[in-house]
Amino acid sequence: MNGYYKAELIRGPARPGPWRTIEDVELATLGWVHWHNHQRLHGYLDDVPPAEFEGRSYATQQGDQALVEIK
16 A cells, blocks of 8 residues: 555655655655545445445345344
């Protein structure tokens, strides 16, 4: 994950310019993490963002648990 983060944000062509302060890096990192978790399609997760995949997984587990409780 660190290599991927560095390649895309820290050293990548999409960076907004030279990093002037640590606060600039921290703010950009917050945006990158949000994008990665909520917008980026992930091939190993059926081409959905990680947050959506986790939500689906949690909903499925809750549904399975409800069925077990009914029995």
